[in-house]
Amino acid sequence: xxxxxxxxxxxxxxxxxxxxxxxxxxxxxxxxxxxxxxxxxxxxxxxxxxxxxxxxxxxxxxxxxxxxxxxxxxxxxxxxxxxxxxxxxxxxxxxxxxxxxxxxxxxxxxxxxxxxxxxxxxxxxxxxxxxxxxxxxxxxxxxxxxxxxxxxxxxxxxxxxxxxxxxxxxxxxxxxxxxxxxxxxxxxxxxxxxxxxxxxxxxxxxxxxxxxxxxxxxxxxxxxxxxxxxxxxxxxxxxxxxxxxxxxxxxxxxxxxxxxxxxxxxxxxxxxxxxxxxxx
Amino acid sequence: xxxxxxxxxxxxxxxxxxxxxxxxxxxxxxxxxxxxxxxxxxxxxxxxxxxxxxxxxxxxxxxxxxxxxxxxxxxxxxxxxxxxxxxxxxxxxxxxxxxxxxxxxxxxxxxxxxxxxxxxxxxxxxxxxxxxxxxxxxxxxxxxxxxxxxxxxxxxxxxxxxxxxxxxxxxxxxxxxxxxxxxxxxxxxxxxxxxxxxxxxxxxxxxxxxxxxxxxxxxxxxxxxxxxxxxxxxxxxxxxxxxxxxxxxxxxxxxxxxxxxxxxxxxxxxxxxxxxxxxxxxxxxxxxxxxxxxxxxxxxxxxxx
Numbered sequence: 001x002x003x004x005x006x007x008x009x010x011x012x013x014x015x016x017x018x019x020x021x022x023x024x025x026x027x028x029x030x031x032x033x034x035x036x037x038x039x040x041x042x043x044x045x046x047x048x049x050x051x052x053x054x055x056x057x058x059x060x061x062x063x064x065x066x067x068x069x070x071x072x073x074x075x076x077x078x079x080x081x082x083x084x085x086x087x088x089x090x091x092x093x094x095x096x097x098x099x100x101x102x103x104x105x106x107x108x109x110x111x112x113x114x115x116x117x118x119x120x121x122x123x124x125x126x127x128x129x130x131x132x133x134x135x136x137x138x139x140x141x142x143x144x145x146x147x148x149x150x151x152x153x154x155x156x157x158x159x160x161x162x163x164x165x166x167x168x169x170x171x172x173x174x175x176x177x178x179x180x181x182x183x184x185x186x187x188x189x190x191x192x193x194x195x196x197x198x199x200x201x202x203x204x205x206x207x208x209x210x211x212x213x214x215x216x217x218x219x220x221x222x223x224x225x226x227x228x229x230x231x232x233x234x235x236x237x238x239x240x241x242x243x244x245x246x247x248x249x250x251x252x253x254x255x256x257x258x259x260x261x262x263x264x265x266x267x268x269x270x271x272x273x274x275x276x277x278x279x280x
Numbered sequence: 281x282x283x284x285x286x287x288x289x290x291x292x293x294x295x296x297x298x299x300x301x302x303x304x305x306x307x308x309x310x311x312x313x314x315x316x317x318x319x320x321x322x323x324x325x326x327x328x329x330x331x332x333x334x335x336x337x338x339x340x341x342x343x344x345x346x347x348x349x350x351x352x353x354x355x356x357x358x359x360x361x362x363x364x365x366x367x368x369x370x371x372x373x374x375x376x377x378x379x380x381x382x383x384x385x386x387x388x389x390x391x392x393x394x395x396x397x398x399x400x401x402x403x404x405x406x407x408x409x410x411x412x413x414x415x416x417x418x419x420x421x422x423x424x425x426x427x428x429x430x431x432x433x434x435x436x437x438x439x440x441x442x443x444x445x446x447x448x449x450x451x452x453x454x455x456x457x458x459x460x461x462x463x464x465x466x467x468x469x470x471x472x473x474x475x476x477x478x479x480x481x482x483x484x485x486x487x488x489x490x491x492x493x494x495x496x497x498x499x500x501x502x503x504x505x506x507x508x509x510x511x512x513x514x515x516x517x518x519x520x521x522x523x524x525x526x527x528x529x530x531x532x533x534x535x536x537x538x539x540x541x542x543x544x545x546x547x548x549x550x551x552x553x554x555x556x557x558x559x560x561x562x563x564x565x566x567x568x569x570x571x572x573x574x575x576x577x578x579x580x581x582x583x584x585x
Contacts, residue, residue, distance in 0.1 A: 017380075017383040025401060031423055045421070102300030113308075118515065121518045124555075151315070183299065215524075215543070233408075254408055266396050267392060267395070
């Protein structure tokens, strides 16, 4: 095989590979969206499964807002998620910077500890916290979820932030030190502007983690007016019967914010992980 | 500090020494308290008769929780399901993620848009994805059966979620689907970090595509692959939301895993002692896994994790 035919063959293979992944992702999403616009009669009709809504309806979406207070859930989710991701991002900046830029005693232990936090089953954290939160009257408050989400998202975000810092040349900071900047000033005025992609990425990681969480929410929140979106949707799942139309409509709305966010920042994530590339 | 003769200089040195701790202290202290306390508390609970309904009657119970855990008649099934779930899901995600990263590594038109679509499942909640799979694999109204029937692959509808073996397979497929982007992004970033010039040298030596991949690319991205597999295995092994949402462990525990069983037990009977015992078992398994995995891959020698 000569060079140009080889190139063509590689191109064709790549086209099919990429097409495969596109379908793999798009088809399930398509099915969710299509189902959300169908009438209930059309959805549960075992004789004919339609691949495009025969009667196009917005009832499933309207129902979410009129029957199940989707607006309230949205507000709760936003409050908990935004506060969590802001705090996680700031803490990760300091922690990540400390881990990336200094050698100190106990660093190895700290890194192992981060790994261990990932091994602890979430239920093992939730149960004791549930008991403590009940004693402190924190059940049914935003605070309970804020605390839990901050803590559970922090290890991964801090470690990721560390590797972003490690990809930025140290010479940049040294120049600032020579100019008489303190470490704190250097961090905020010199390093962070360059780190923008990494910071956005970490913020989004924390946002996604908190926005999508269901289990702790169902345990820490009892009253309906405090529920977040996943808990609200969960209440639509009956033991034997699921209202698939509303379910899929709710799913679409739940995924929309994180999906949009991700579309805009995914290139920053890859960029943040690649640029400079000192180590994996 | 005052003991020292050259006091001023040392205090600056001490300040220097303390500086790193000031940066990481907020994170470390928070994590130590919030993970440390629950961890110790659950280990203690696992040796106690600890039921939420009878908090006034908490007492040591002579390993009773561990005995009930190991003698539970579904224990072996749970262990087997957990292993199948984690092994198949991790291998599936890794291979498909690697394929995606290799496909994306290079320039082509529309790459930006393409990338933002194929990485989307990363942003999705396991809860919604679980429901979507449960709906698509519905035995009566599900689209999967309809497509397979139309293609002539099957001749009658399959009850995916009601058949032992198949129900776990659906959970695994959902888990693979949601996890491909994590591998894809990490491996893609590593691939883009491989310096171009090593390939040029290999081209001049007349290396083939496959040889280049195995002798140059793979060693270069190996640390990323090892870390990603390690983290992902831990997360998947402990995750139970997909099981709970897609099958609720059914039929008859055939898709139940250790963590999902632990969750169901903990919040149906509120027997936190038993749940603690399951949790300790999961931690022990994962610690052994991490130690062995890091040893075999020799990552402990190469890296600083």
